[in-house]
Amino acid sequence: MKVNAAPMNQNLWTKGFTTGVTIIALGILVVIYRFIFGLGAVTNLSDGVPWGLWIAFDVVTGIALAAGGFTTAALVYVFNKGEYSPLVRPALLTALLGYGIAGFSIILDVGRWWQIYNPIWSWQGSSPLFEVSICVMSYLTVLFLEFVPIMAEKFDQNPDSLLAKIIVKIAPVVNRFLIALIILGIVISTLHQSSLGSVMMIAVARIHPLWHSAWMPLLFLISAIAIGFPVLVIESYYSAKAFGRKFEQGILSQLLKLTPWILGLYVVVRFADIIVTGELNLLVADIWGIVFVVEMCLIAIIPTVLLLNKKYRESDSGILTISWMMILGLVMNRFNTYLITYQPRPGWDYFPSLGEIIVSAMLVSLLFVGYKLLANYFPVLSKE
Amino acid sequence: MAVDRRSFLKFGAATVGVSLLGFNETNAEANDEFADNYAMLNDSTLCIGCRGCQSACKEAHELPHTGHDKRYEMPTDLNAQNLTLIQLQRKSEDEYTFIRRSCLHCNVPSCVSVCPVAAFTKRADGVVAYDKDKCIGCRYCQVACPFDAPTFEYNSATPVVVKCDFCKDLRLKNNETPVCASICPRKAIKFGTRKELLREAHKRIKDNPGRYNTHVYGETEIGGTSVMFLAPAGFTFEELGYRKWGETPPGQMQEEIQHGIFKYWIPPVALYGALGLAAYTLGKKNSNKSDDSGEVKNES
Numbered sequence: 001m002k003v004n005a006a007p008m009n010q011n012l013w014t015k016g017f018t019t020g021v022t023i024i025a026l027g028i029l030v031v032i033y034r035f036i037f038g039l040g041a042v043t044n045l046s047d048g049v050p051w052g053l054w055i056a057f058d059v060v061t062g063i064a065l066a067a068g069g070f071t072t073a074a075l076v077y078v079f080n081k082g083e084y085s086p087l088v089r090p091a092l093l094t095a096l097l098g099y100g101i102a103g104f105s106i107i108l109d110v111g112r113w114w115q116i117y118n119p120i121w122s123w124q125g126s127s128p129l130f131e132v133s134i135c136v137m138s139y140l141t142v143l144f145l146e147f148v149p150i151m152a153e154k155f156d157q158n159p160d161s162l163l164a165k166i167i168v169k170i171a172p173v174v175n176r177f178l179i180a181l182i183i184l185g186i187v188i189s190t191l192h193q194s195s196l197g198s199v200m201m202i203a204v205a206r207i208h209p210l211w212h213s214a215w216m217p218l219l220f221l222i223s224a225i226a227i228g229f230p231v232l233v234i235e236s237y238y239s240a241k242a243f244g245r246k247f248e249q250g251i252l253s254q255l256l257k258l259t260p261w262i263l264g265l266y267v268v269v270r271f272a273d274i275i276v277t278g279e280l281n282l283l284v285a286d287i288w289g290i291v292f293v294v295e296m297c298l299i300a301i302i303p304t305v306l307l308l309n310k311k312y313r314e315s316d317s318g319i320l321t322i323s324w325m326m327i328l329g330l331v332m333n334r335f336n337t338y339l340i341t342y343q344p345r346p347g348w349d350y351f352p353s354l355g356e357i358i359v360s361a362m363l364v365s366l367l368f369v370g371y372k373l374l375a376n377y378f379p380v381l382s383k384e
Numbered sequence: 385m386a387v388d389r390r391s392f393l394k395f396g397a398a399t400v401g402v403s404l405l406g407f408n409e410t411n412a413e414a415n416d417e418f419a420d421n422y423a424m425l426n427d428s429t430l431c432i433g434c435r436g437c438q439s440a441c442k443e444a445h446e447l448p449h450t451g452h453d454k455r456y457e458m459p460t461d462l463n464a465q466n467l468t469l470i471q472l473q474r475k476s477e478d479e480y481t482f483i484r485r486s487c488l489h490c491n492v493p494s495c496v497s498v499c500p501v502a503a504f505t506k507r508a509d510g511v512v513a514y515d516k517d518k519c520i521g522c523r524y525c526q527v528a529c530p531f532d533a534p535t536f537e538y539n540s541a542t543p544v545v546v547k548c549d550f551c552k553d554l555r556l557k558n559n560e561t562p563v564c565a566s567i568c569p570r571k572a573i574k575f576g577t578r579k580e581l582l583r584e585a586h587k588r589i590k591d592n593p594g595r596y597n598t599h600v601y602g603e604t605e606i607g608g609t610s611v612m613f614l615a616p617a618g619f620t621f622e623e624l625g626y627r628k629w630g631e632t633p634p635g636q637m638q639e640e641i642q643h644g645i646f647k648y649w650i651p652p653v654a655l656y657g658a659l660g661l662a663a664y665t666l667g668k669k670n671s672n673k674s675d676d677s678g679e680v681k682n683e684s
């Protein structure tokens with residue numbers, strides 16, 4: 001598994017980067033306001049709808065979209081597909097940033113954030129959210145450790161700061177256990193990706209039956225695994241654009257050959273579920289049936305059909321369109337499960353406030369700005 | 385949507401376990417670990433909607449008045465300043481009744497099941513208690529509660545979850561009756577043990593034919609609750625704002641999955657082993673035909 005990566009060392013301040021930084025600055029103001037005056041001052045959350053945009057998008061969707069890190073790692077290190085190794089580092093960086101941002105949004109969203117570490121000592125094993133919080137904390141640690149050798153490559157030449165010295169010092173230790181660490185990351189990922197599906201299982205009276213299911217953990221896991229590669233496509237495309245590099249479509253098309261299998265499984269499980277529970281008639285009952293079908297078409301059915309066709313699978317625009325379609329479908333699925341079909345307490349309503357939208361935009365910007373910053377400084381992207 | 389039917393289908397297998405715990409009618413009392421729990425029986429046919437309980441509870445817990453002039457307040461739902469509430473439920477011009485809302489102190493509470501830091505506990509005496517020093521403010525309890533009970537201080541920088549505490553510190557500690565039950569001029573809220581009050585409820589239904597809806601809400605719902613309700617004949621509990629629930633606690637399925645995963649940690653450890661084995665064997669197979677220097681140069 002040869003990795004031949006290098007820092008980009010380019011001028012950062014392009015138009016996109018500046019816009020990102022501006023949005024982040026705006027977001028920070030909202031965040032400060034939130035910490036001083038409470039959640040109600042910034043969000044439209046209420047006793048009627050306790051979880052809003054931040055949970056549905058920043059946390060739940062964000063963690064699903066960051067799944068590319070563990071699927072790529074599994075492919076390269078467990079199934080030993082060395083040809084994909086140039087994708088490992090970009091996927092790792094995306095996951096590291098994605099989870100870091102999700103962790104940050106959890107701190108923003110929980111009311112008593114200064115006690116956020118409580119799950120470490122006060123356990124409630126029956127709570128999926130307990131599992132999610134422990135997993136997110138430990139996975140972030142694992143991702144950071146996986147990133148240590150990459151940082152060490154950079155610092156090796158000239159370890160001037162204390163941090164650099166520490167990184168260079170621990171890198172050999174990390175390297176020795178790298179495979180063990182990577183597998184640990186994969187296990188933790190399967191655990192919490194599925195637990196994010198368990199979270200809403202108890203809300204049986206709140207979620208629309210087409211989305212509520214005893215198989216949610218499995219469905220959440222499969223869809224997270226499926227979305228990993230499309231996210232990688234998008235990430236490769238935009239990072240190629242940002243750094244003025246060639247978009248390596250070939251290797252990605254190769255990768256996407258696997259996706260129809262995963263998506264096929266998803267479709268089978270999802271329909272089997274609504275058939276078993278006798279909910280098939282809900283597909284034609286009202287608007288939610290249509291929403292369900294549209295979601296399924298976007299996340300799985302159309303992408304499968306298109307990906308099986310070489311013409312679409314092996315063109316730039318083809319894989320870009322398919323990837324965006326799947327991401328849109330996944331976003332719909334997570335939003336429908338956590339927010340849109342959620343029945344508020346009687347008499348309550350919710351639509352995200354401007355503050356919530358600005359903060360979410362800030363977090364997306366953080367991802368792009370952070371990616372550019374780190375890929376520019378550390379050897380993440382492979383040499384052309 | 386019929387929650388009970390769906391829960392039955394989805395949690396079908398689990399129901400067997402619950403009936404073994406003794407929620408079936410025949411030997412309910414003998415096997416019922418909740419029989420001696422503190423409980424309350426709310427009788428809507430007696431309540432005249434004076435809201436004495438509502439304001440007495442508020443006063444006893446020193447919660448602020450937020451209404452006009454700080455004198456007059458008519459909240460429409462539970463909130464962080466009102467642990468209990470009387471709601472008028474009207475079906476037609478002259479068909480109406482009053483119903484009380486608060487935490488029902490469930491036998492198998494969803495809030496306890498979901499709280500990631502065990503800030504909620506079900507005490508041996510039946511009270512479901514909250515500990516703000518553990519709570520991280522994630523509001524999962526609000527999402528999960530089947531009776532929309534917990535509220536949250538959204539407008540505070542240091543918020544807490546707020547719900548009826550059964551007057552555990554104000555009254556129960558000294559073997560006294562909770563404020564709302566003791567203040568009610570019509571004795572529409574009766575305090576006692578769960579066993580006594582269930583008997584009482586069924587006696588009232590039997591002795592007054594035609595007066596009551598014959599179901600005691602909270603007797604079996606999601607495994608039973610400590611706070612229970614009698615409704616006037618002609619009203620369903622759904623019309624009074626209490627959802628239809630099956631007997632299985634809605635958190636049961638999810639709990640079984642969580643415990644299944646972490647019982648002796650078998651699935652995660654097995655997965656780890658399998659992946660490790662795969663990495664080892666597949667890596668070996670390929671190492672012959674590849675001349676790669678390994679991913680990281682310091683690796684030996």
Ligand code: SF4
Nearest residue numbers: 487488490494495529
């Ligand atoms: S009513 Fe809600 S808050 Fe009260 S014990 Fe039951 S689940 Fe918990």
Ligand code: SF4
Nearest residue numbers: 499519520522523525
């Ligand atoms: S808000 Fe507090 S009490 Fe409620 S589930 Fe979260 S940590 Fe537990």
Ligand code: SF4
Nearest residue numbers: 441468548550551564
């Ligand atoms: S038991 Fe106490 S806290 Fe609960 S509603 Fe009655 S007065 Fe309020």
